[in-house]
Each structure stands twice: as C-alpha cells, then as structure tokens.
Amino acid sequence: MERVVEVMDLDAAHEVFSAAYSRIRIDGGMNGSMMRMTSRMLGPVRFDRFEGRIGLQATAEPLGNYVFGYLESGRIRYSSDGEDRFVLPGDAFLSAPPDRPFEAAIYDPQTSLIVLSQAVIGEVAAGVRFGGCRPVSPRAAAAWRSTCIHLRDEVLAVFEDCPLVVANATRLLVATTLATFPNDSSDETPRDRRDAHPQALRRAIRFIEDNAARDITAADIAHAARVSIRATQLAFRRHLDTTPMAYLRRVRISCADADLRAANGSVTTIAARWGYARPSVFAAHYRDAYGVSPSQTLRSG
Missing domain, CATH: 2.60.120.10 (Jelly Rolls)
Structure with a gap:
C-alpha cells in the first residue's frame, strides 16, 4: 500500500x-x-x-x-x-x-x-x-x-x-x-570456524528440506543447526562449496520441478509459489539445474 x-x-x-x-x-x-x-x-x-x-x-x-x-x-x-x-x-x-x-x-x-x-x-x-x-x-x-x-x-x-x-x-x-556499504559481516571468529562441523551442516540441511515451502531465513537455519549464522555459512562453504540460501534455492527449484511435472499451475504461478518474482530468473535457474526450460517440462508432464 x-x-x-x-x-x-x-x-x-x-x-x-x-x-x-x-x-x-x-x-x-x-x-x-x-x-x-x-x-x-x-x-x-x-x-x-x-x-x-x-x-x-x-x-x-x-x-x-x-x-x-x-x-x-x-x-x-x-x-x-x-x-x-x-x-x-x-x-x-x-x-x-x-x-x-x-x-x-x-x-x-x-x-x-x-x-x-x-x-x-x-x-x-x-x-x-x-x-x-x-x-x-x-x-x-x-x-x-x-x-x-x-x-x-x-x-x-x-x-x-x-x-x-x-x-x-x-x-x-x-x-x-x-555488499554496497562497509560493514563487519565478513568477520569470522575462531568459534565460528570450530562450529562449522558436518553435524551442524546435516542439521541445517534437514531443516531446509523440511521447510522449503516456508519463509525461512539464514537466522532460522543457523538456529536449527545450533550454531551462529557465520558458522553455518562457513560449514556450507567448506563442505558443499555453496551457501545456506543457495542450497535453499536448489531445494525450491527441485520442488518447482515436481510441480511442473505434475502440471500444478502455470510456469509463472509455480515460480511465484517458490519465491521467484521474475519468471525469466526462474527459467534461467531451472535451465541451469535441469538443462531444459520450465515450459518444456510442463508440456511433457
């Protein structure tokens, strides 16, 4: 409004x-x-x-x-x-x-x-x-x-x-x-590095996969992993070469793929359901993951 x-x-x-x-x-x-x-x-x-x-x-x-x-x-x-x-x-x-x-x-x-x-x-x-x-x-x-x-x-x-x-x-x-204004968000403490262990990563992954349809944040993921946000980010970077939010996006793309195969709405509707305001961005991410366009998957479902 x-x-x-x-x-x-x-x-x-x-x-x-x-x-x-x-x-x-x-x-x-x-x-x-x-x-x-x-x-x-x-x-x-x-x-x-x-x-x-x-x-x-x-x-x-x-x-x-x-x-x-x-x-x-x-x-x-x-x-x-x-x-x-x-x-x-x-x-x-x-x-x-x-x-x-x-x-x-x-x-x-x-x-x-x-x-x-x-x-x-x-x-x-x-x-x-x-x-x-x-x-x-x-x-x-x-x-x-x-x-x-x-x-x-x-x-x-x-x-x-x-x-x-x-x-x-x-x-x-x-x-x-x-990324635009100077800040201390990139600082890592010794405790962050110590807490970035595989057990924390597994807890974070389980939480993401169980809650991908909800509005979850980096803070929510860190809370579920029982470590700090920085430690969670470090764990994903160290063990999976990605970030928590990028992993969440990957899971949501997989869920969107299931919706496309089930013809559970239009490409635009499915994209918005899984957090994409722009169908073109969704299509680019989907093609990177599956090698075809969302519309091709929808038509073949």
Whole structure:
C-alpha cells in the first residue's frame, strides 16, 4: 500500500519527520516550504521518497533503524560525532548509525530512502554493524540503486501478496546493501570456524528440506543447526562449496520441478509459489539445474 503526505510549512514537516523516523527539533528553515512524501512497504522494508521545495536544519534523536538513501537533486548535510558529511546529487548514503543522534540540513531534496531494521539485517548477517556511510564504490552504489528501484516498482507492485517472493526480495535488498556499504559481516571468529562441523551442516540441511515451502531465513537455519549464522555459512562453504540460501534455492527449484511435472499451475504461478518474482530468473535457474526450460517440462508432464 502506498501512503502519500504533502506538507506546506515547517511545522507540518516536523510532524512528518518525527512520525516517520525519530523525534526531531527544527532549528531553522525557510518560509514557503512544500514537500511531498510517498511511502510504500515491501514486507518489513519501507521505501520512502521525498521531493519538493524545502530548506530546514534539524537535530534528531537516534533513528533506531538504518536509513539508506540516494539523492537525485538538492543537498543534504549530516553532522554526527563531530564529523560533517555532505550528500550531493548522484550520491548513495547511510544517513547515520541507528544509535547516534545527528544534525541535518536539507535543501530542495529529491531523494529515495530505504528503512531497514537491525532485525531484518540480522536475518542475513547477525550482529552486523556498518562501518561507513558511503558506498565502497560507484559501481556498487549503481547496482544497489537499481536493485532498490526494481524491488520497489516491480516486485512490490506485482507480488506483494506472495510471501516467499517478498521474503526473497527483502533478503536480496539486505544482501545488496551489505555488499554496497562497509560493514563487519565478513568477520569470522575462531568459534565460528570450530562450529562449522558436518553435524551442524546435516542439521541445517534437514531443516531446509523440511521447510522449503516456508519463509525461512539464514537466522532460522543457523538456529536449527545450533550454531551462529557465520558458522553455518562457513560449514556450507567448506563442505558443499555453496551457501545456506543457495542450497535453499536448489531445494525450491527441485520442488518447482515436481510441480511442473505434475502440471500444478502455470510456469509463472509455480515460480511465484517458490519465491521467484521474475519468471525469466526462474527459467534461467531451472535451465541451469535441469538443462531444459520450465515450459518444456510442463508440456511433457
């Protein structure tokens, strides 16, 4: 569902920002402000867009969530921990760490924002902390923005009632964000390496195969394996040369193959049932696994 709010003065802007993000104090701004905010939800992820003629300076309490963005036009300045950061058109950015207060100055923005909770990020990488507010490279920033737009404008618009599609889209967004902004998710501890044993792997595999039709996360798999997320990832990489989520995808492709052979729906319906928003991506994965297209299997069933 899309929610649209239009404001015509700084008092109204104060109410909108405080309700959407955190308690703020307006320290100054220009008269005659106009702003439009559009919000859409994709499962647990919120996509916001701001545009308009507005200038304000504000002090904000900690956001509690990670707010990533892409600035199309206008200017933004963030100040946190004694450091000033200037966001210019074309920049992707993390607004501020979720546990830190900050100051911001915003001028005539056209910007898209992604709001991610620590819990949502933790489903992909437990305990992760972002160590920088700028992307690791312009190429990574461009890929991240393309992913955001695709999920917001295509997946959300068509498949918001398909739980596995929404869940996969959410994790794709988180994984792309982790690859784009500096963080500590790749750190491995000695305990992680010690826990990455075959018994944990077997428990994880059994859980995946028994629950492939459900929305399960990397955290769920690690819990079933009785080790950390990083140890689970290391076990799959060490013993199977894959990842837990890639193994889950392989199992779901196998289940989709069974549905195709039983003619249990169209290719598009079966693809969505097993978590694919785009039949073309499903077809590519299926062909890699079975050497034929899904439609060929469906016709021969």
